[in-house]
Amino acid sequence: MQTDAKVVQLNSVAPDQSGPSVGGRLPVALIPVRDKAVLQLKQSMQALFDNADDSLFQMADRASSNGEQNAFFEAMRDLRLKRKSIESGFLELVGGIFTALNQVEIGKAPVLESISFANLSLMNTDALEESVAVDAMVAKVMSQSSLALGHLTIRLNALISKKLDERSNPLGPAVLCESFLSACSSLGVEIRVKLIIFKLFEKYVLSQLDDLYAQANQMLGAAGVLPDLKSAPPRSSTPRSHTPAKVQDEPFTEEVNENAVQQAFSTLQNLLSEVRGSAFPQRAQPADALPISSNDLMRLLSHLQKSAPQAAAETDVRDNLDQLLTRASAKSGRARVVGQVDEDVINLVSMLFEFILDDRNLPDSLKALISRMQIPMLKVAVLDKTFFGRGSHPARRLLNEIASASLGWADQDDAKRDSLYVKIEQVVTRLLTEFVDDPAIFSDLLADFIAFTGDERKRSERLEQRTRDAEEGRAKAELARLEVEQELNARLVGKTLPQVVVNLLQDAWSKVLLLNHLKHGVASQQWHGALATMDDLIWSVEPHTGEPEARLRLLQLVPNLLKNIREGMAGAALDPFATGEYFAQLEALHVQAFQRIKREMSAAGAASAGAVELPDVADSVSAGGALDESSLADAPAEPAEPPVMVEVVEEIVLLAPGEVRCAEPEEMLGNDDESLHKVDNLHVGSWVELQESGDQKLRCKLAAILKQTGKYIFVNRTGMKVLEKSRMGLAVEFRRGAVRMLDDALLFDRALESVIGNLRRLRKS
Template identity: 30%
Template sequence: MHAAESSVSEADSIPVSPARPSVGAYAAVLAECSRLLGERTAAQLEALHDHLLREVQGAVRETYDALRSDVFSELLRTLRQHGPVAAEAFPSHFQRVSRERMARSARSPATSRERIGTRVELSLLDDKVFSESLAVRTQGHILASPCEDELSQLRARVARMFDEDAVDEMRNPLAPEAVAEALKHACWTLECSDAAREALFIQATRLLAPTMPQTYRALNEYLDERRVLPRLRPHVRRDRVRALTRREAAPGATADLVKRLVAPASSQGASPPVGAQGGNVSPVVLDALARLQRGEGEVELGGERFCVDVAAAETMNVLRALLDAGLARQVGALDRVVIDVVATLFDLIFDDERVPEAMKGLIGRLQLPVLRLALVDHDFFSNREHAARRLINALAQAAATWDGEVTTDCALYRVAEPLVQRIQSAGGSELGAFVDALRRLETFLAEQDRIADEKAATLTTALSAREAQEIARGIAAARVAPHVVDERLPVTVRDLLRDWWSAVLADAALAGGEDGDAWQDALATMRDLVWSVQPKSGGEERQRLVRMLPGLLARLRRGLDDRRMPEAAREAFFAALVRHHAKAIKNDMQAPTTAAPAVAAPVASPQAIGHDGLDELHRGDWVEIALEAGQRRAVRLSWVSPARTLFLFTNRQGARALALTRGELARRFERGEALLIDDEPLMDRLVADVLEAYRPQPAGATS
């Protein structure tokens, strides 16, 4: 395509790494990987069979729960009778799961998202399917937890074979969740109850998990041989740099210079001569720094030679090295403070544990460009909206909230690295290079947020429906509760109200609210039922009961039919109700010596929610959530239900979604399993801290 034919100009495009081969070129490699993973996992399952028997036998002896003991006993008999059936069935099931995921990957992204969204939404509405899907995801996490390093490499390789920046785990044919899904199907081939199959699924996963690193290492070795990303670049590592240093001999003078740095430009008056404290840095100094920035290893300045390996900027503070080599002698006092402050900022960035190592290396390459900009534009220190500050903030925040390890092969790095390279190559001190890079990065991150929100939107309808159902159930339970605990009522009536009529009330509340006709009718029916079985004190009450019964029975039958109460149970209830009415008419219904107090259950409505601090959470906030095996993930609050009882979180890439009830989220915060990520931008915090450190301290204070 000619440049004139492109619908997106070069200036508006986001630079990424060169295009990679399509999945078709790797179809045979993926098929072989799938075969290897299936066969090796099956072999491990067969080798673990005797261990599994001992585990199940121990569970039979040690459990005090009669039902669980029966389940494990049934499983033990089945395993002894049929042997390692799951191991034998696993390869074929894994091949099918793998093929389904490959077929899913072949579709367009939009179609794939629609299919995934529809499947998840249906699962949310179908409790059995939802429970099974959740079990597969949970066991998939257990299989993945011991082999994050191996999976990090494998995911990068699979993404390359798919010709994508990052592969969605739902479409990854080699993912641990695919193994868990196939294992679940294999366990369900056993001729035993679902409870025993589920117990086998959980026990087998737990025993299989420690063997998975070896299996995934074998896959990576095979892909190495096939030259699919044969050499992954190592993560950037660096030694701890020196802490904040103070180089100025006169603290009072330094404080005055810092005030000039953060003062508005209009208040500084005329510019002083070059080399004085005014801070007009010499063009010769700027030119020397520009040449170092572009990769010249050595420059001469003021009769002194300065050597910098630009590549070392990823792992060390090159500004400190320049200061140590005598750069401070070539500039005025104010510019010396500028250099020292910028160097200290990068010291702190390198030491910040919240910034991943790979991103520290990328930000480190901006040392010379940021220094040159700060020397000519002191607005860098006082303006929070400065493009250079915002660019570093965006890089650090995106990396800190990236799901999974930030490596030089992840999508974020592959988008950001060309932007940094452009700034380095420009060699000028113009702000425009940073503005352009910031715009491109924010475009990429906004698209990531859009995709995540789009995927989350496929769940929100179902979650809203669930919230409405839960609120309706809570309202119904509150109305039924006083009668359920009233021991003066027959047990038959109390059981019906608790088990069936509360559901009728919930349906009515969901359909039209508490002002609707259905709710009023169901509530009146419950009141009439309760009154009908109470002792009748005179002829007038007996006559009222006789007149009421036909309509009451008809309304009860209609409501119970709507809830599909089994016919046998329904007829047994109505037979018992006849006896209760006969007793009520004879006025011989016996009351207990003490009546149980009528205690209403709390209504699960927005008004009943306690002050747990969660109302301070807003859409777009980032929270660090503790997962299985001690891992922690940064997730973004993508949606809050209308009544704020459900919170939906997604990762930055939109590949994972986590829905938590208000109570569960509050408990996680209380236990420290959820932490609100500080939203103060990195550079704003560091600039404030560094400038504060340069201010004179009160007499007697320690430095």
């Protein structure tokens, strides 16, 4: 990538993008570094979780007791369910640390403290083991990449306002480990499982940091940030591999080899062997039946795959194979059957797809598409038994990616025009028409599908962010309207005032208050000034008979009052014609008020003991621009039309254009209600399905929880808002069964877990 940045000396930085940012914003030169780091860390985390099952399955297979084995299986389940939240939580923490680089608290960035022998006795054993493991990982990276990390820290210090060291560097191993620990805090696993996960983090994430540091230094140097500071180049330009050198003396971090992963299939076979008679009734076979080879089985499956690709979803593979074998037996004169190992593979894949067809998380229209992948998946399993034990297997990942992308699909969507449906259909069609015996097609389709969903996700995330911003702005405006309502009602409800004043305050001055609330806040001088003007206006039109001090105040108040009202309305850009009408009527009101003063003063007489000498009316009023001496002189002694008075009985409600303020549901639930707990367990990114009228179902994702209003905002898979609920309203919907959460854990892993659970139950029964 070319850059026009000029080379600068060691102590200078490019003036346009490298000096310390005054406003606390991330310097321009750091933005591509942050984006590159987040992308690489995301890929590394995906590799970690793709391989976590393999490592935990190996440990479960080596377990010395059923209890220990179950602990590992439970850990696998917990990790699958929380995978997405851990990934997103870790990346959000890393991004947040970058965002805070120029803020005052940068010196307090999360740092792992070294273990002190003085306080070892205060730590429990698990915490001690965890700290020791993390300190060892940090020390290893610091020793291996100290030069590149040091140079990166120097360059960052040239860009930001506060100083960093290697331990507080946002890409340093200490900060990354702390972020990973925080993201994993919800995992309910034993310390030995945690240590396995830490080792996987070291293997798939920390081992790639040297390459990341080199690239970051290279990017900053090219942008003109201390280009004379020479850092080590990246190790190689070849694509990054997630297979670093293995750690010695740690069996669970060894490279997963063929024999180790085969143990997963062996474990499944053992479970199958104990239930074959009940779960899978044995077919009657001649004693001299000859098992066909796996190659012959592949040819038969390919025949089924191509004979009716569109009907593959309804194809009973076992029955069709039996028909083909019967024909083959008739031709050869000897009974031909499927071998026991391949029979087990067929049964396992059949059980997996039974789960998929029953899965409520997949929409029915896409189930039909996905189920057509059964024969290609069966062929992969026949070719490669690691299909069952390797989480990173391309065929498994393709199925998981399709299911994950399908989570937000609605059955009422137009399948022919929807790009996702069309893409999945293309993938399935290619598998059915092109896959013979080379599993490499799954890798090609996986890469293509991930690229497609990546583009779709970027578009939906942009729209989702705009939706969040708009809703947060709307929530802020709603709170401001409620505050303005409260101030208006506190002053007007129960009073009888001229109708023009009530209309002016409700229709015009409320907008001035709202604008000041949004722009300056309730603690501002502008907000309090607008409230004071409203109080003065109300006071100026109320009767003050027998109050000579009040009459004097009125004469002094009106000019500035009218000036403040005029300036406030002009600042709110209100319609000049409407405001002119208001001022004309206010003028009439105040003329009447002054005429009343004149009459009262005349009646009281100058000899009254409590009389107050009035100033010249012209001097007091003409400054406001609304009244002058001539208007008072010409005004009739008794007004022909007294002002229309109105008693404010009902509370004023201010609504935005098109807004309908919904009341809370009549049903209120107790704080310990299970439905409220379900709502509180929702997090941004959770998918739910809402039963609408009739058979219509709405699938949507929680995009934001607005703290100001307590509203839950849901969007569809394109990022567009489709639902808004309060906490109590959502809990009521959960209570009556109209809302249910969708499981976004990996489809294949959920299916495999279900198969294992079913086989164990059958074995016990």
